[in-house]
Amino acid sequence: MFWILRLLGRRFHGKYAPDDIASVLALAASRESSTSRICQEHERAPTEGVVRYRLRHLTLKPLLKRANRLLAEQARCLLPRRPLKIAIDYTLIPYHGKPRKREDEVVRGPPKCGTTWFHAYATAYTILSGRRITVALAFVRGTDGTLKVLEEILRLIGDQGVQVKCLYLDRAFFTADAIRYLQERNIQFLMPAIVRGKTKGTRAFVKGRKSHSTLYTMRSSRTNISVTFPIHAVVTYSKGRQGKHKAVTYLFASSSHHPPLSRMLEEYRLRFGIESSYRLLSSSRIRTSTRDAKLRILYVATSLLLVNTWVVKKWDRLSTKRRGPGGRDVHADLLPYPRFLAMLQYVLEREYEFILDVEVPVRRSSAGLRGR
Numbered sequence: 001m002f003w004i005l006r007l008l009g010r011r012f013h014g015k016y017a018p019d020d021i022a023s024v025l026a027l028a029a030s031r032e033s034s035t036s037r038i039c040q041e042h043e044r045a046p047t048e049g050v051v052r053y054r055l056r057h058l059t060l061k062p063l064l065k066r067a068n069r070l071l072a073e074q075a076r077c078l079l080p081r082r083p084l085k086i087a088i089d090y091t092l093i094p095y096h097g098k099p100r101k102r103e104d105e106v107v108r109g110p111p112k113c114g115t116t117w118f119h120a121y122a123t124a125y126t127i128l129s130g131r132r133i134t135v136a137l138a139f140v141r142g143t144d145g146t147l148k149v150l151e152e153i154l155r156l157i158g159d160q161g162v163q164v165k166c167l168y169l170d171r172a173f174f175t176a177d178a179i180r181y182l183q184e185r186n187i188q189f190l191m192p193a194i195v196r197g198k199t200k201g202t203r204a205f206v207k208g209r210k211s212h213s214t215l216y217t218m219r220s221s222r223t224n225i226s227v228t229f230p231i232h233a234v235v236t237y238s239k240g241r242q243g244k245h246k247a248v249t250y251l252f253a254s255s256s257h258h259p260p261l262s263r264m265l266e267e268y269r270l271r272f273g274i275e276s277s278y279r280l281l282s283s284s285r286i287r288t289s290t291r292d293a294k295l296r297i298l299y300v301a302t303s304l305l306l307v308n309t310w311v312v313k314k315w316d317r318l319s320t321k322r323r324g325p326g327g328r329d330v331h332a333d334l335l336p337y338p339r340f341l342a343m344l345q346y347v348l349e350r351e352y353e354f355i356l357d358v359e360v361p362v363r364r365s366s367a368g369l370r371g372r
Contacts, residue, residue: 063297086168091122135162139293147178169189212261
C-alpha cells in the first residue's frame with residue numbers, strides 16, 4: 001500500500017482517504033478484476049464515481065516519472081552496486097477501439113485477442129538469481145522507433161544509478177541504428193539476428209553444421225547508416241524439442257566481447273525471465289476498457305510494483321544465507337505469486353466487507369403511485 005499511495009502522488013480530503021483508493025487498486029489487482037466490480041461488491045468501498053473522480057488529476061509524464069522513481073527505490077534496496085545483466089523488451093496489451101486523444105497512443109502488432117492494436121510498454125529487467133525485478137518502465141507510442149525506445153530505457157536506467165554489464169535484447173532491436181548507438185556508447189549486448197535474404201544477407205550464415213563467428217555489415221535503407229558487428233551461428237541438436245530431431249542453427253548479434261559459442265544459447269536464455277515478468281504482470285493487472293492512456297499506465301505500474309514487492313519480500317524474509325555467488329537461497333516455493341495475491345485479497349476483503357446478501361429491489365405499485 002505504501003508504494004501504491006506514492007504512485008498516486010496526491011493527497012486529497014473527503015469521506016474516502018487516499019488509503020481507500022489505493023486499497024481498491026490493490027484489491028482489483030489481486031483479483032485480476034476491474035475497479036468497478038470491486039466497488040460494487042464491497043460494502044465499505046468507495047463508489048466507482050468516487051474512484052474515477054479521485055484519479056482524474058493524473059497526468060501522463062508525472063505518473064511515469066513517479067513510477068520509475070519508485071521502481072528505482074525498490075531496486076536500490078535489493079540490487080548490488082555492480083554492473084548487472086539487463087534484459088529489455090516490449091509488452092503489448094490488446095486494445096479495442098479508437099485512441100482517446102492522439103493516434104500514436106496505440107501501436108500495430110500481430111493479431112491477438114481479436115485485434116491488431118495495442119498499448120505498448122517497454123521495460124528493463126535485471127537478470128540476477130533471486131533478485132529479478134523490473135527497474136524501468138517506458139510508454140511506447142506508435143511513432144517511436146526502436147532506437148528512441150532504447151535511448152529512453154537506457155536513460156532511465158542511468159538516472160537510477162543501475163550499471164549495465166550486458167544488455168540482452170529482443171530481435172526487434174536488430175536494426176543498424178540501434179546497434180550503432182550501442183557501439184558508440186560502448187555497451188555490451190547480445191540479441192538474436194533476423195534471418196534475411198534468400199541466399200545472401202544473414203541467411204548465408206545459417207548453412208553449415210558447425211558453430212562459427214564472422215563479421216557482418218548491415219545498412220539501414222531509411223537512415224543510410226551502415227554498421228559492422230560480430231554475428232554468430234550457434235548450431236545445436238534439438239533433441240526432440242518441438243517435435244524436431246535435427247541440428248538447428250541460431251543466429252546472434254553481439255558486441256566485441258561475447259560469451260563462448262558453446263554457452264551463447266544458454267546465456268541468452270537467461271533473458272526469458274522478462275517474459276515471466278510479463279506473465280506475472282498480466283496476472284495482477286487491473287482490467288479496464290477505458291481509452292485513457294494514463295489510467296492504463298497506472299494499472300500497469302501498480303502491477304509491476306506488486307511483483308517487485310513480492311520479489312523483495314521473498315529475498316528479505318524467505319531466504320537463508322549460504323556461501324557462494326548470491327549469498328542466499330530463496331525458498332520461492334513457500335510463497336508463489338498467486339498465494340501472495342490471495343493473502344492481499346483476504347486482508348482487504350475483510351476490511352471492506354465483501355457483500356454476501358443480494359436482494360431484489362421492491363417495486364412500487366402503480367396504484368400506490370397514482371394515489372400519491
